[in-house]
Amino acid sequence: MWSWVLHRITGVAIYFFLLVHILDSALLRVSPRAYNAVIDTYKQPIMGIGEAALVAAIMFHALNGIRIILIDFWGGGPKRQRLMFWLVLVVWVILMAGFLPRQIGVILSEF
Amino acid sequence: MTTETVEAPRSARVSRRSTNWEKWAWLYMRGSGVLLIVLIFGHLFTNLIADEGGVKAVDFAFVAGKWASPFWQIWDTLMLWLALIHGSNGMRTIVNDYVSNSTLRRIMLVALLASSIVLIVLGTLVIYTFDPCPSGALQSQLPSFCPAQ
Numbered sequence A: 001m002w003s004w005v006l007h008r009i010t011g012v013a014i015y016f017f018l019l020v021h022i023l024d025s026a027l028l029r030v031s032p033r034a035y036n037a038v039i040d041t042y043k044q045p046i047m048g049i050g051e052a053a054l055v056a057a058i059m060f061h062a063l064n065g066i067r068i069i070l071i072d073f074w075g076g077g078p079k080r081q082r083l084m085f086w087l088v089l090v091v092w093v094i095l096m097a098g099f100l101p102r103q104i105g106v107i108l109s110e111f
Numbered sequence B: 001m002t003t004e005t006v007e008a009p010r011s012a013r014v015s016r017r018s019t020n021w022e023k024w025a026w027l028y029m030r031g032s033g034v035l036l037i038v039l040i041f042g043h044l045f046t047n048l049i050a051d052e053g054g055v056k057a058v059d060f061a062f063v064a065g066k067w068a069s070p071f072w073q074i075w076d077t078l079m080l081w082l083a084l085i086h087g088s089n090g091m092r093t094i095v096n097d098y099v100s101n102s103t104l105r106r107i108m109l110v111a112l113l114a115s116s117i118v119l120i121v122l123g124t125l126v127i128y129t130f131d132p133c134p135s136g137a138l139q140s141q142l143p144s145f146c147p148a149q
């Protein structure tokens, strides 16, 4: 049940980010100045935290999506759905452990 | 002992020849999901991790450098279409689940469809009409392969 709630919430959150992301990318067609001005806001520390949350949401949605697909198509899937949920969480923690230090380093750097 | 008489079902049998759109939408969610894992993970890796500056390296010149190659143009086009259709079809499911007023539901579904079409057309046009060296821009904001203006 919680995997379903999280899948739904992350799906909606990613969807709304995608709407904004297509619009900000459309500024590439306006001018370098307009695009850079908006993309520079993504480099603020507060947005860096937002990006980390977005990546966390996508990672969970993608891993749990694989789990849903395996439950639907793999004969042994339904029986192992609970085990697979724990696996989703473990792999998610590993991916985030790889990404977070990198992202924090970038946020704090003077690039 | 009494005998029960069971009435014949009153609803007509569903025609087998009509397309089962819900089934195709269900399959699409799973097929696009598998492809999106590759596309989105690759996208996040090249744009947030591979470059030394991470997200701070992303600007007009960075994107112009990527889109100089048809590889990334096609990559981004596939990602745009697959993700937006996957996302809006998922939102359609959620609207159907929670919006019980049929007029409101209809308005929301039409808005979802309309916004998705507009954004897919807009995004595709941006990728294929992109000009990496627009005139009147600061040289410092352009990719290094642009001729001096």
Ligand code: HEM
Pocket: A007, A008, A010, A011, A012, A014, A015, A018, A058, A061, A062, A063, A065, A066, A068, A069, B026, B029, B030, B032, B033, B034, B036, B037, B040, B083, B084, B086, B087, B088, B089, B090, B091, B093, B094
């Ligand atoms: C990264 C790869 C992704 C995978 C593997 C994936 C997988 C899935 C799967 C298997 C479903 C369930 C469909 C069903 O129950 O019929 C789903 C639902 C959904 N996905 Fe994704 N997805 C991915 C990316 C995305 C993206 C980028 C978005 C947003 C644009 C998104 C938004 C949604 C939404 C809104 C739902 C509906 C949730 C619900 O009905 O509860 N997904 N996804």
